[in-house]
Amino acid sequence: MKPNHHWAVHVPDQLIDYGPVHNFWAFLTERLNKLLKNLNSNNWTGGELEVSMMREYHRNMAVQSVSNSTELLAEATVIKQLAGNERNAEAMGTIQDAAQYTLSSSRIKFGTLASRMKQLADDSMRLALVNYYNQEHTCVYLNLREPGATSENILMPYADIYNYALLDGRRITSTHRSTRNNAGSSLIMTRFGDEACVGEVRAIFVHRQPNIRGSSDTILLMVAWLKESDDTPLDFHSFVWSKFPELGVNNWEYQEYEDPGNPVSHPLIIPLSRVHCQVSRGVIKHTDPWQWITTSMDRVSYLRLDLAWCTD
Structure with missing residues (x-):
């Protein structure tokens, strides 16, 4: 038996111990090892190259501890040299992914700007924005004809549209910008109370409302929520995934x-900070009609499993 075949035998136990595979796979680490092995060492042996890299890393960590800024670390000399010396597109992507994954202290990062000050022509989006701002009390109005509306609290008809945003180092792309037909990186999960909801991100934007503090720094998502199925195979003991609620x-x-338009539907617009994680989606074809099936891509889902064990 080959080593990989032997390791595959342990995958079921590892799923129970650690959660979904993407929580503990080492693809990025292995790719980085390949890049490091291909570096020109100028015949330095005996650990000299490793010592030089560790010294540079230590210097950058010292700078970070003083400045308390991850942006300085992101400009670390080692990363810049690696990126500058690599002409291969895949290698460049590996370095950039590693830098983004390890050097970001914030859950949320802005992506690239697609359109600045684009007019909100969609009436449903404008109404959803008003409802979003008025969750606690009325402070934004659609037009000046409404009682209490002034030029300062009228809804601004423009927004900055983004190609994508980063959540926990993962790229979230709107379906309008995605090149895939399966909405892969556009699928997100959040919770309303105890209810887990999954939706497709249709737009990523920042809306600057003058009378709302912090609106210019808040990334908003326009989401089409998936409709929960009443006929679920998850209730059947024969359905394989019913044995793994932690997934x-x-x-x-x-x-x-x-x-x-349904009053009981979930909000059309939510802040990106409310998103719990991304999800993966597939199709169940042995049911009539077909159904979508999703699983969480939460990096720390195994913690919930540990808590479940503690309460048993």
Whole structure:
């Protein structure tokens, strides 16, 4: 038996111990090892190259501790030299991914700007924005004809549209910007109370409302929420995923979404900070009709499993 075949035998136990595979796989580490092995060492042996790299790393860590700024660390000399010396596109992507994954202290990062001050022509989006701002009390109005509306609290008709945003180092892309048909990086999960909800991100934007403090720094998402299926195979003991509740598997009606006009539907617009994690989605084809099935891509889902064991 080959080593990889032997390791595959232990995958079920590892899923139970650590959660989804993406929580503990080492693809990025292995890719970085390949890059480091291909570096020109100028025949330095006996650990000289490793010592030089560790000294540079220590210097940058010292600077970071003084400045308390991850931006300085992101400009570390080692990373800049690696990126500058690598002409291969895949290698460049590896270095950039590693820098983003390890050097970011914030859950949320802005992506690239697609359109500045774009007019909000979609009436449903404008109404959803008003509802978002007025969750606690009325402070934003659609037009000046409404009682209490002034030029200062009227909804601004423009927004900055982004190609993507980063959450925990992972790229979230709107379906309008995605080149895939399966909305892969556009699928997110959040919670409303105890209810887990999954949706497709249709737009990523920043809306600057003058009378709302912090609006210019808040990334907002326009989300089409998946419609929960009433006929779920997760209730059947024969369904394989029902044995692994820690994986956060849910099923939804195939290609069906909540009606935004329904009063019981979930909010059309939420801040990115409310997103819990991304999800993966597949299709259950042995049911009639077909159903969507999703699983959480939470990096720390195994912690919930540990807590569940403690309460048993």
